[in-house]
Each structure stands twice: as structure tokens, then as C-alpha cells.
Amino acid sequence: MTTPPHRGDVPHRPKVAVMEDVAELAGVSAMTVSRVLNAPEKVRPETRARVLAAVQELGYRPNSAARVLVTGRSGVLGVVSFDTTQYGPASTLYAIERAARQNEYSVSIASLDALNRRSIAEGVGRLTSQSVDGVIIVAPHESATDGLRHLPPDLPVVAVDAGDGVPFPVVMVDQHAGAARATRHLLSLGHRTVWHLSGPANWVDASARVAGWRSVLEAEGREVREPLAGDWSARSGHELGRRLASEDDLTAIFVANDQMAMGLLRALREAGLRVPEDVSVVGFDDIPEAAYFWPPLTTVRQDFATVGRLAFQLVLDRIDGVLGERRLKVEPELVVRESAGVRPPG
Amino acid sequence: MTTPPHRGDVPHRPKVAVMEDVAELAGVSAMTVSRVLNAPEKVRPETRARVLAAVQELGYRPNSAARVLVTGRSGVLGVVSFDTTQYGPASTLYAIERAARQNEYSVSIASLDALNRRSIAEGVGRLTSQSVDGVIIVAPHESATDGLRHLPPDLPVVAVDAGDGVPFPVVMVDQHAGAARATRHLLSLGHRTVWHLSGPANWVDASARVAGWRSVLEAEGREVREPLAGDWSARSGHELGRRLASEDDLTAIFVANDQMAMGLLRALREAGLRVPEDVSVVGFDDIPEAAYFWPPLTTVRQDFATVGRLAFQLVLDRIDGVLGERRLKVEPELVVRESAGVRPPG
DNA sequence: TTCCCGAGTGTTTGCGATAACACTTATTCC
């Protein structure tokens, strides 16, 4: 007498209901249950009601793996991104998730440790092997652009803040325009020229902001001082600020993001310079804390929520086979607070 | 003669390779391919090499849906969380994703619009219907605790920062100890008592910090002033700071997070109070910018990365059937900078 | 009446992988 294998050692799971169970309870075939769930109008109302009641009673939930296997669609969107602890990427991700949820999609994420071609390809790979229907890439680094050119061509992909020359739609804030706006604002206050504390080299946002800043200065025939590059952190803003503080024609600075602006403000104060009386500062991003900097920071607001929403809409279109815009720009907005004032006399 | 259906109208996709294709190319059965991928040691090295070559040549990637269907395991971990744009949740999420990735798991997210039982159940539902293997819930609100009691009992779940009485493991920073440390630090500087600017009611972290702060004051026989509750934002810190500024025995304040501390610092300055000469301030979190506040903020560092890592380890154990710790606490650390000083004379 | 049509439902098949088991062949042991 042998003991039956694999029985008894497991405490008899109350096995979850499958479609067949629902069908049986409702006295119909599994196919009818499927129809009730996917094309209710094809089922007579009273049958439908019986099925729905059975679904309810058994707490039935369709098995997505089985559905994916047969339909080829998963209802999952992949997002690959770099450093989601930062305000910008985090907000974008959040907006994407919201938009996805409203369209019955869920979101799978793949964070990147580094920004380079291998890393991006690998991130996309992790997602595609989870059968995502499409991918949004939030990787605003120029090295990424390269990686983006070598993706599976049939996969619906949309990038956020990517450089030129990627073979699919891109959604981005118009960094160039934002930087230009900030720079013009400072010039309009009477400053002779504007210094720039930029983001790290090879970040597309950083380059675009440099370009926007430079273009305004050049158009106005102002002197263009070499920008100092930080790494987006308050720490780097502080460090560069100390160097900057000793320049004698320093009256206006455009900083590539709010965190660096924060470090800069502190460095200036430590050097005995008052903001905005002696030096004017304009940031970029409008993080929620910007209004509580000392002094409250004049900055350029990026609407990450809109970016996320648009990016989702674009992948969704691609998934549905619609070929939409190739490059959407969201307008940034100058938020005037108190860190930028008129040029000091002298 | 009828035309063959569904041929020619679709522009002949280069259909992706499936296991059978690999098998054919390598001259083996599909089962052998499967073994090469899942239990390579059971296949003779030369066969294995042939199969691997075929995999390479066809660019074969296993179809996860099919695998999930038959194995019942997806390799996907669900994370439900509230407001991932904030530093804490974002960092936790990031750490979870990292840990997951290192263990060949990927991560699906479900953001919550609100913190209540329905919302949490719905978020978990969205994830389970995607066949996740386990779920980590980052929802530090007391109303969540209720929702957490009504989840499918067989689903491996771990919570981050949940209150007592949830029926599964919880990982959290020891908020009580952190608050106590901050409070003791202020008392040790000679302050007679410490005010508290707390987080919103019903947030478990907020309550724990209040409790930690209160317990030290009571143990030392100091006066306990009613805490003022903010909403974690710099804005609320500023607003409450204005109210606080007029109190005449105000020399030390413990603030429940760094953003509120920032708003508070500004309000104090606006009221003509110097920090730390007139008033000492200690925050909580140690966000990356805290060192660049004016003055640099003394605060309590939460190690979100460790929290995320532990939470992942715990779900992983549960998925594997290991029943581990029920409540893990991560020690916070007081980071002394310049915003807290000795009690002013008088 | 007969036929056709469409609405509503059921049956069969197949999605792509793995579990379980069956089958070879070589190896070991008595």
C-alpha cells in the first residue's frame, strides 16, 4: 500500500475558482462566461445576470497569464527610468501610472543603474520578457539616445526627454524655451549678462537649457561666460556657488535646477552676498519647496504631470496602431518669486 | 476555391521565435530547450551548447505568460504605495526595485489616490489580477491598517510602516526611537521643553513620532505643549511656524519632517528669530537637501534603502514559504548639523 | 411552406511553456 503522492502534505489549498467553475455554477459553458466578461452585449441579459452572480459568489478573477497567452495582450505598460528618487522622474512616473490606471493598464518599472546603451537595452529586455504591451523610456541622457536606436522595432516605445534622432515619438518639456524665458527675465531686470550653472554634460535637459540660455544672450549681444556644470545636487550647487561668488561682475545667475539653486543660495549668503539685492537667481523645475527657499525662488515650472499623461497617450496610440505625433513639447512657465530682482546700481 | 483566411492581409510579421523553433534548429525536443533554460545541469554540455546557439541565433526569449500559466509563478512583485513623488516612498520603492532586480524579480506598481480600505483592496486587486507572486504595501496611514486586515490570506504580503495589528510582517524605521533621540538631543542642549510640529493625524509615522517625543518629555518631567499638525509640506510648516513664532517660551522645536522644517525655518526668520541662536530646530528624514538648508538642518536620518531591501527579503521568504520575522525595525540616526544649539540665556 | 438569417450559446482547438512520466543507452554492482 503506497501513500498517495503530494496529498496531505499540502494543507489543501481552497484552489481559486477558474472560468469553468463559474460556468458550472451558472449552468452555462465557459465560453459564455468569457463572453460576459469581454463582450457582454452578446449575451442575453438574464444569462449575463446569472453568470455575474456566479462570478460574484466564487470571487472569480480571470487569470491574466492565460488571457495574455491567447490574446497576445497583457494590459501592462513598462516604464524604464533612471533615478526615480528625484522629483522630476518621480512625478513623471506618477503621472504615467495615473493615466495608465484610468485606461485599465498597469505599470511595471525597470530602474537603471547607469545610463548607457547596454543598460537601457537590458532594462527594456526585462520589461519585454514580462510581455508588456508598450514601453515608456524616461532616460534623459544623451548616451541613452544611442541605446534607443537599437530596440526591437515592432515594440511600441515612447521616450520622455530624449534627444533628437530617436526612431519613435518623444514627449518633452521645451527646455530651450524655458531657459530662454528665465534668461530674458533676468535681462529684463537690467542685468548686463547672466551666468549659468548647468546640469551635468550629456544630459539632454542640461544641454537644452544651456542652449536656450546661450541663444538669448547671443541674440541680445551679451557676454557669454562659460557655464559651470554641476550634478543636479544641492551639494554641487553649493560648491560651484563658492567659486562663482568671487566673480566681480556677478549679478545674475540662471541655475539648471532648483536643488542646485538651493546650494547656490547658501554659498552666496556665506560669501556675504544678498539675494536678490546683490545677486539674482532663477532656478528650474519649481519643486514644491521652491516657494519656501530663502528667498523664495523664481524658477521655471515643468509640468511633469502633463508630460506623463501625453507619453501614456502616445504609447497607447502606438499600441493601437495609430501613428501620432513624433515630438510633443510641453510649455514650461516662469514662476516669479523673490530671488530675482533689479540689477544693483554700480 | 476559397482564399485562405487571415493571410496576406497582415503584412507578415516576422513572428517571434518560440521554444519549438529553437528545438527544431538545435535538433532536439522542446523539452530539452526548456531544460537548458531552467536546469542546465541536466543536459549534456554539447547538447546545451547547440541549444544555446540556437537561442542566440533566433533571439529567442521565453514567453512569460506561458510559463506563468504552467508554473503558477510570475517573477513579478507588486508594490502598492501612496504618493511616490515624496522622497520617502520614492526611495523605498527604488530600494525595493533594486533588491527585486538582483533576485530576478521585476516590480509592478499600483499607486493609491486615497488611503482607505477600499482603495487599498482595489490596489492589491489590480496587482493580483496581474498574477504577482507577492505584494509590498507602502501605505503608512492608519486607515490602511483596516484595509490590510481584509486581504486574501494566502497572498504573501509585507507592509512598510504599518501600524500594529496587521496580520503579516511589517518593516519600519523605528520612528519612536528617532523622535526620542531628536527630543533628547534638544533637551541635552539645555532647552526646558521641546515643541512639536507633527505630521497629519492618522499617519502611523506621525503618531509614532509624537509618541516618541512625548515619552521623552514625560520621562524627564518637562511640560508637554500640544503639537501642531501639518501635512508634511513646506507650506504647512511655514504656516504653523508663523503661529508658533509668537509663543514666548519657544526655544526648541522638533519637526516631523524636513520639508516642514524648511517652511518653519522661513517663518521663524520672517518673525525675526534667529536659528539656532534664538530657536533650535530638528527635522526628520534627512532628505539630500537638508545639509543645504539655512542653517544646515540637524535631523534624523531614515535609512529607506535598508527598509526597501528588508521588505523585499521578507516577501521573498514568504513566497518561498519561509515564515520570518513579524516586525523588523530599522534604527534611525541623528545627524547633527547647525540648526540646533544651546538654549539662549534668559 | 420553405428558406434564410441572426441572436445566443456550445464545442473544439491552440496559445507556449513545464510537470510528470516513459523511454533509451551506458554504467555499476553483485
Added chain:
DNA sequence: GGAATAAGTGTTATCGCAAACACTCGGGAA
């Protein structure tokens, strides 16, 4: 030498669902 064993591989069944097609039935058109 023969049985027992192990290593390597193949066969078959199955996971849960939906696509495709088949069937039934009643009502209108011819």
C-alpha cells in the same frame, strides 16, 4: 551475465482562457 541504476532525452497532458467555427431556435421574407 543480468538486474538495477543513472544520465540524457522525448512524449503527453495540462495550465486558463478566447478565437473560430458549429449548432439551435425563432421570426421574417419569398
